[in-house]
Amino acid sequence: MDTDNNEEKPQSALIKDHLRRSFQDKAIEELPSELMSLIDELRKQDSQDGK
Amino acid sequence: MANEIAADIDPRDELVTHLGVLRAFAVSLCRNPTLADDLVQETVMKAWKSIDKFEAGTNMRAWLFTILRNTYYTTYTKARREVADVDGVLSDNLAVKPEHDGKLAYSDFQKAFVQLPDEQREALTLVGASGFAYHEAAEMCGVATGTMKSRVNRARQRLIELLDLSPDDSLELTDGGTMAVVVAGQSVQKGLTSA
Numbered sequence: 640m641d642t643d644n645n646e647e648k649p650q651s652a653l654i655k656d657h658l659r660r661s662f663q664d665k666a667i668e669e670l671p672s673e674l675m676s677l678i679d680e681l682r683k684q685d686s687q688d689g690k
Numbered sequence: 691m692a693n694e695i696a697a698d699i700d701p702r703d704e705l706v707t708h709l710g711v712l713r714a715f716a717v718s719l720c721r722n723p724t725l726a727d728d729l730v731q732e733t734v735m736k737a738w739k740s741i742d743k744f745e746a747g748t749n750m751r752a753w754l755f756t757i758l759r760n761t762y763y764t765t766y767t768k769a770r771r772e773v774a775d776v777d778g779v780l781s782d783n784l785a786v787k788p789e790h791d792g793k794l795a796y797s798d799f800q801k802a803f804v805q806l807p808d809e810q811r812e813a814l815t816l817v818g819a820s821g822f823a824y825h826e827a828a829e830m831c832g833v834a835t836g837t838m839k840s841r842v843n844r845a846r847q848r849l850i851e852l853l854d855l856s857p858d859d860s861l862e863l864t865d866g867g868t869m870a871v872v873v874a875g876q877s878v879q880k881g882l883t884s885a
Binding site: 651657658661663666668682 | 702709711717718731734799803815818819820846850853
């Protein structure tokens with residue numbers, strides 16, 4: 640985001656800071672149990688298929 | 691060297707390590723946590739079935755993000771129009787400027803962010819939050835690098851307008867902790883520039 644803009648304006652820096660925080664907050668949330676169940680199911684299927 | 695190490699990791703194991711950021715990307719696209727979780731599940735199933743096509747040592751996060759966005763734009767866009775905003779995120783905040791009291795509140799930022807058009811929200815998320823280079827984000831979205839830069843700049847400008855930030859008072863629009871991060875970042879950037 641700042642590759643071409645080393646003299647970044649304060650507004651842009653604030654936006655970037657909040658943007659990263661928003662993304663990271665979501666990324667570190669506990670994953671839904673349905674998603675982990677899906678992973679387990681896919682692994683089990685792979686195991687049965689000999690992969 | 692890095693590629694050799696990456697090649698030793700089972701790509702299925704690596705895939706699992708990207709689930710958190712994949713979900714964050716999905717939420718930023720959908721603006722609807724329930725749809726986002728469905729989108730991530732569908733992406734994972736597609737990726738898992740195609741895992742043999744993934745080239746070891748290349749960027750798996752970019753590969754997963756590309757699958758997710760393609761799925762979103764081909765399957766979920768229509769669904770999103772029909773059921774989006776089940777949590778009232780948008781209806782509570784449309785066309786409402788923040789009534790900030792001298793600080794840029796995190797909640798105000800989030801309200802403004804969801805008002806951006808899809809392509810601008812996506813561009814900001816990929817470049818500003820996920821850490822992809824402009825050319826990587828452009829490749830994932832199937833556009834020219836210049837187009838990606840333009841989207842990021844328009845998104846940033848739109849947020850400044852929505853948040854009612856002005857160049858003169860922006861330094862006072864946040865709390866001390868955030869400003870410490872911002873100032874530190876600017877110092878590093880200046881150091882890199884002068885080096």
